[in-house]
Amino acid sequence: MRTLLADGPDERNAAALADFGRLAGLWTTLITYHPADGSPVHSVSGEWEFGYALEGRAVLDVWRWPGRADLPATGRAPDQECGLCVRIWDPGLQLWRFTFHGTAHGDVVQMYARRIGDEIVMERAVGGDLVRWTFGAVTDDTFHWRNERSSDGGRTWRLDQEVDARRAPAEPDQE
Template identity: 40%
Template sequence: MTGFAKLLHADGPNPEHAEALQLYGRFIGDWDAEITAHGPDGTKHIAPGEIHFGWVLEGRAVQDVWIIPRTAGAPAFPLAGNWYGTTLRVYDPAIEAWRVSWFDPGRSVFRQQIGRPRGQDVVQEGTTESGDLTRWSFTEITDGSFHWLGELKPAAATDWRLVVDVRAKRCET
């Protein structure tokens, strides 16, 4: 790596907050994923994808790239659309939580959330531009797999609706 990529990438967590950084640091690596998009009418669509996590910014942050579906030039994934985006997760010791920013320029989707541990899970919560609540959760976390849930709660609704769920397995090296 040279230039920009070398300056962005880090070999591990920064020692200053190493323990807190492991909330997302445990996901560092490459993952194969099965993505299920859930329509409000109960329809489901499934596609393969890939996720890559790495240390960045002197090990003070975790960045990932989500690619769904994984085939370049594949037709649009029904309900959820094709994802080629990145999340930057930065630990903020002032609030003892993570500031999370998702960028998917191809779909013009941009989200800000706050991430915290909740029991054995990791839960990120935020609000869309239109005022809907978002909740993205990492559950069933092991060294080799996790289940990710993307939920939405419109401002006028009483219940959360599952929009996307992802079953990820660590790629074998």
């Protein structure tokens, strides 16, 4: 996989690539779901790993839940998700092209992303709704992600899902 993974960003767009590149590494997550039907809010552990790819022109990430520590002894959970995100900076449009592939349910999501203030916002239309995924409160060791939906053209937003992430400690062989 030498061609797939990269050690860092392509120098020509290094500043833009840092939007997602600063997340490079492994994160432990607490994923909280806020069902629209009024069902109880529930949470699950997960992991999110980011890294540079494609000669430093993209940032890939793999999202999974539950986290490895919470998997049953069989190594598979009945409702497990493991998805791949590909984020490519488009210098002509000055935004990110984003594609998510969810392996558990066959989800494919395409969005555009851009920095708005201190946040990175990904947006798309789904039927008559607007959906946005936002990375915010990013520090060296934490970030918060939220998935929101608007049915009124963006006047109001409902929180569907959020993720609190903490950078995982380095494994002994990686130090």
